Amino acid sequence: MPAKTWKEWEGPVLELQDGIAKLRQMAAKEADSAKRKALESKIAEYEARLAKYIDTQYSQLGPWEKVLVARAEPRPYTLDFIQAICSEFIELEGDRRYGNDPAIVGGPAVFRGRPIVILGHQKGRNIQQRQYRNFGMAKPEGYRKAIRLMQMADRFGLPVVALLDTPAADPGVDSESRGISEAIADSILTMLGLRVPTVAAVIGEGGSGGAIGIGVGNHVLMLEHAVYSVIPPEGCAAILWRQPERGDEAAAALRLTAQSAMELGLIDRIVPEPKGGAHRAPDVAALSLGDELERSLKELSGLTPEELREQRYRKYRSMGVFGTAG
Amino acid sequence: MAEFIKCSGCGRVLFHTELMQSWKVCGHCGWHHRLSARERIEATFDPGTFEELDADLVSVDPLGFPEYREKLAAAEQKTGLRDAIVSGMARLDGLPVSVAVSDFAFMGGSMGSVAGEKIVRSLERAAERRCAAIQFCASGGARMQEGMLSLMQLPKTNAGVQRCRDAGVPYIAVFTDPTMAGVLASYASVADVILAEPRAMVGFAGARVSKQAGVGKVPDDFQMAEFAHKHGFIDRIVARGELRDVLAALVRILGARCYAG
Numbered sequence: 001m002p003a004k005t006w007k008e009w010e011g012p013v014l015e016l017q018d019g020i021a022k023l024r025q026m027a028a029k030e031a032d033s034a035k036r037k038a039l040e041s042k043i044a045e046y047e048a049r050l051a052k053y054i055d056t057q058y059s060q061l062g063p064w065e066k067v068l069v070a071r072a073e074p075r076p077y078t079l080d081f082i083q084a085i086c087s088e089f090i091e092l093e094g095d096r097r098y099g100n101d102p103a104i105v106g107g108p109a110v111f112r113g114r115p116i117v118i119l120g121h122q123k124g125r126n127i128q129q130r131q132y133r134n135f136g137m138a139k140p141e142g143y144r145k146a147i148r149l150m151q152m153a154d155r156f157g158l159p160v161v162a163l164l165d166t167p168a169a170d171p172g173v174d175s176e177s178r179g180i181s182e183a184i185a186d187s188i189l190t191m192l193g194l195r196v197p198t199v200a201a202v203i204g205e206g207g208s209g210g211a212i213g214i215g216v217g218n219h220v221l222m223l224e225h226a227v228y229s230v231i232p233p234e235g236c237a238a239i240l241w242r243q244p245e246r247g248d249e250a251a252a253a254l255r256l257t258a259q260s261a262m263e264l265g266l267i268d269r270i271v272p273e274p275k276g277g278a279h280r281a282p283d284v285a286a287l288s289l290g291d292e293l294e295r296s297l298k299e300l301s302g303l304t305p306e307e308l309r310e311q312r313y314r315k316y317r318s319m320g321v322f323g324t325a326g
Numbered sequence: 327m328a329e330f331i332k333c334s335g336c337g338r339v340l341f342h343t344e345l346m347q348s349w350k351v352c353g354h355c356g357w358h359h360r361l362s363a364r365e366r367i368e369a370t371f372d373p374g375t376f377e378e379l380d381a382d383l384v385s386v387d388p389l390g391f392p393e394y395r396e397k398l399a400a401a402e403q404k405t406g407l408r409d410a411i412v413s414g415m416a417r418l419d420g421l422p423v424s425v426a427v428s429d430f431a432f433m434g435g436s437m438g439s440v441a442g443e444k445i446v447r448s449l450e451r452a453a454e455r456r457c458a459a460i461q462f463c464a465s466g467g468a469r470m471q472e473g474m475l476s477l478m479q480l481p482k483t484n485a486g487v488q489r490c491r492d493a494g495v496p497y498i499a500v501f502t503d504p505t506m507a508g509v510l511a512s513y514a515s516v517a518d519v520i521l522a523e524p525r526a527m528v529g530f531a532g533a534r535v536s537k538q539a540g541v542g543k544v545p546d547d548f549q550m551a552e553f554a555h556k557h558g559f560i561d562r563i564v565a566r567g568e569l570r571d572v573l574a575a576l577v578r579i580l581g582a583r584c585y586a587g
């Protein structure tokens with residue numbers, strides 16, 4: 001049976017990490033120098049074992065393991081990345097229509113000296129935060145907030161950076177009644193039409209329409225272990241085999257990894273993650289994402305507003321694989 | 327074709343020939359049964375004016391997805407179509423229109439690379455030839471078997487809508503049963519005018535998804551055209567018998583500038 005959660009999958013690593021932390025505490029308290037030396041060598045041994053374990057574990061991540069890692073709770077979320085890569089960020093919360101959706105955050109920011117507008121899906125870590133953020137599942141208000149922020153960026157000639165990390169858009173009755181589909185469709189259309197550079201980056205879970213709703217970019221990046229899918233693998237397995245527990249097989253079939261997206265020509269670059277995943281060294285991951293975003297913004301800064309729009313049009317216009325009969 | 331059909335609305339047994347006279351609307355209860363793409367074209371546009379285009383596009387299996395090839399072959403066998411969209415040029419009260427019609431019988435009208443390409447081409451054609459675009463939607467959403475490629479048909483088809491807007495040509499969408507998920511969350515919902523047939527299913531998340539996400543009690547008309555209409559996301563609900571005339575008037579009025587030039 002494949003692991004169902006990141007915690008389950010990384011269990012041995014987490015135990016080893018816990019063990020090392022305990023040994024460290026013991027070593028710090030140990031007065032006897034010989035005993036302390038022995039503890040320290042034990043720590044070194046375990047650390048080597050841990051490094052090796054992470055090395056092997058992460059060098060052969062399959063699609064399903066990537067799904068688990070992309071969903072891992074300690075993985076940096078949008079606000080973590082914004083805090084790490086932007087020197088200033090003023091969050092603006094209104095959609096000017098109905099309400100504030102905490103599942104999408106955004107606002108003007110300064111990124112490596114450049115004024116931009118940055119936005120993204122936001123998940124929560126503990127139970128209260130998860131509920132407050134609706135598990136990162138945005139409602140129509142979230143997409144309409146994104147639309148107004150992007151239109152504002154367009155008015156002031158500011159590049160737009162969008163960070164994608166959502167299991168899906170909110171499927172509830174209130175979202176349906178306030179037009180979740182229209183909100184997503186309109187957000188996509190708005191992004192296509194912007195006259196400023198747009199860069200989208202999948203930082204964790206790129207969940208279907210909910211993700212692409214803010215995912216249209218002149219450049220699209222994906223973190224090394226992020227996933228992007230038209231349907232959650234469990235849902236796909238439920239439809240295919242009526243067995244949601246076969247999510248691992250569905251994940252493989254859906255080709256939802258950054259590496260597959262690259263092969264299919266759907267993204268521009270893969271953002272490398274630190275050894276053991278972005279959650280092991282969030283600062284390193286942020287630096288890596290920052291570098292790639294900066295590179296994209298530099299490359300796009302030479303294009304005129306019309307060229308930016310045309311580049312985006314051609315990019316999405318060409319996506320798809322088909323044949324001709326006869 | 328079977329000689330008798332049991333009405334999905336009232337359960338009465340209807341003669342097929344009789345039902346076809348009203349384009350599959352039950353004479354007793356008014357239930358709108360699904361039309362095939364070909365039937366829809368015949369029911370809507372000036373007789374003999376439809377010229378099919380892009381009929382040579384075929385789906386491949388870009389991901390090597392389980393059972394996809396078999397499903398495509400079965401759908402082709404069942405419908406006589408190469409994929410879920412039939413598109414081309416037609417006339418409505420003499421005015422040229424660029425049309426694309428989805429056929430639910432072909433893998434639930436799902437939108438993969440071929441459907442996306444045909445839809446965007448038909449929208450671009452309207453922009454280039456300066457005529458109205460009409461899209462008849464009937465789809466469960468994006469085609470799972472093409473993975474991320476299907477998801478990218480959302481922005482791709484919207485790119486076609488952008489072209490229509492830039493060119494100033496009207497684009498009208500008609501939601502027929504069902505218009506769901508990835509199709510509703512892309513080109514369908516950003517038309518200049520949105521019409522729907524009575525009691526068509528219209529919604530974002532399928533029942534299975536909603537259930538898995540723990541969505542509890544739902545209103546009786548949830549995910550029906552009437553629900554979306556009540557909330558302002560559909561402009562008019564139009565019975566099939568009146569659809570042609572409503573479309574023709576919209577095309578003539580909104581397209582006045584394109585057709586004058």
Ligand SMILES: [Zn+2]
Nearest residue numbers: 333336352355
């Ligand atoms: Zn009936």
